Amino acid sequence: MPDEIRFAIVGTGMGYGRARRVTETPGARLVAVCTLDEERGQKAAAEFGCEFIRDYERMLSRHDIDVVGIMTPSGLHCQHAIRALQAGKHVYTTKPMDIRLERCDEAIRVAHETGRLLCVDFDSRYVADNHRIRQAVRSGAIGSVLNADLRMKWYRRQSYYDGGVPPGWRSRLETEGGSAANQAVHYLDLLLWWLGPVRSVQARIGTLGHAIETEDAAQALITFESGAWGIIQTTTCSYPELGTAIELTGRKGTLSWKDNEVLRYEAEDGDPPPLSGFPVDPDLPQNIIEDVVAVLTRGRNPMCPPDEGRASVALFDAIYRSARTGEAVTLE
Numbered sequence: 001m002p003d004e005i006r007f008a009i010v011g012t013g014m015g016y017g018r019a020r021r022v023t024e025t026p027g028a029r030l031v032a033v034c035t036l037d038e039e040r041g042q043k044a045a046a047e048f049g050c051e052f053i054r055d056y057e058r059m060l061s062r063h064d065i066d067v068v069g070i071m072t073p074s075g076l077h078c079q080h081a082i083r084a085l086q087a088g089k090h091v092y093t094t095k096p097m098d099i100r101l102e103r104c105d106e107a108i109r110v111a112h113e114t115g116r117l118l119c120v121d122f123d124s125r126y127v128a129d130n131h132r133i134r135q136a137v138r139s140g141a142i143g144s145v146l147n148a149d150l151r152m153k154w155y156r157r158q159s160y161y162d163g164g165v166p167p168g169w170r171s172r173l174e175t176e177g178g179s180a181a182n183q184a185v186h187y188l189d190l191l192l193w194w195l196g197p198v199r200s201v202q203a204r205i206g207t208l209g210h211a212i213e214t215e216d217a218a219q220a221l222i223t224f225e226s227g228a229w230g231i232i233q234t235t236t237c238s239y240p241e242l243g244t245a246i247e248l249t250g251r252k253g254t255l256s257w258k259d260n261e262v263l264r265y266e267a268e269d270g271d272p273p274p275l276s277g278f279p280v281d282p283d284l285p286q287n288i289i290e291d292v293v294a295v296l297t298r299g300r301n302p303m304c305p306p307d308e309g310r311a312s313v314a315l316f317d318a319i320y321r322s323a324r325t326g327e328a329v330t331l332e
Contacts, residue, residue, distance in 0.1 A: 005293050006066045008059055010080060012040040013164065014094060015071030018289065023048050025289045027297060033141040034059045037165045040068040042239045056080065060087035063177075064269045067117075067292055074182060075175040078103035083119060085110045090117035090296065092288055096185045096293065097309035099177050101317050112308060117295055119302035120309030121288035127260050128280045134194050135278040136255070142267060143251030145195055149231040151245045152184045153238035160211045171212035178205065178214035180316045184234035187244055189304070189312040194248070197311065201318040202328040209237035220319050232319075 005028050009019040012035040022030040032051040035041040045052035053059040068084040070077050070093040078098040081091045097104050097120050111118035161171040169175040201218035210216045222230040245258040253267030284290040294300040318329040
């Protein structure tokens with residue numbers, strides 16, 4: 001069992017914060033950051049006391065790196081993950097696992113072949129109350145769920161889409177995806193984690209408020225394998241930003257959630273079991289870095305294994321396919 005897990009972080013946009021998190025986590029050490037952005041790479045190296053490596057393949061050749069954290073554009077996640085796995089590294093990707101489902105399948109296959117860890121970073125899975133909600137719903141605290149409503153109303157300026165390295169990558173489907181694949185994937189993951197797989201999707205998407213290639217608004221009617229219905233609405237055109245809300249309507253009651261906070265939790269036949277009564281692992285990791293360290297040093301299961309990371313990609317992929325064809329899509 002290793003005394004410390006040695007990380008390299010690839011990408012210094014959101015990856016900058018993950019690099020800092022490595023330096024703050026017991027049992028973790030930041031060896032290197034890898035980025036095409038020379039200025040941010042040098043800055044990170046100076047701030048965190050690590051090495052800046054511009055060339056990804058050279059970084060993978062290092063023998064003093066155990067884990068590669070992929071924080072690059074979404075359409076590159078599995079491409080970078082596969083190369084790292086083949087180089088003998090453990091890997092986590094930030095959300096989503098990728099834009100293309102077939103690339104997720106290839107990464108999962110390579111992870112199995114190499115025997116290396118592959119997992120996906122979803123911040124909401126590290127929130128204790130979200131674990132309690134999952135237990136409450138699955139225990140029948142509000143009865144079998146009939147309807148699930150997800151409304152994500154975020155705001156992104158045009159400059160958000162135009163910027164980045166390389167410029168404009170957030171505006172393109174192939175590198176980032178739109179409001180469903182990029183922003184709402186956090187909450188697609190929560191719905192799937194709480195309620196289980198989706199059977200069918202009927203959707204439409206549009207570009208309503210930005211000059212971008214991909215969508216900034218999506219709407220979908222979904223049916224879960226359990227028989228529950230759902231409505232998904234996502235946009236990055238909402239000013240002021242109104243956050244994200246999920247409402248679960250069951251046969252016996254309702255649970256209303258917004259931005260990781262439970263607003264209402266009521267049952268028709270009296271008070272439901274209090275959420276605080278549902279146990280949460282006292283060693284629950286607080287973030288992806290703690291999660292990976294716990295997996296590799298204590299044998300825990302990762303908070304989001306690759307098959308679950310793939311599931312949210314399959315859902316937004318179905319949203320896009322339905323929107324393109326105008327037909328309902330059945331998920332396999």
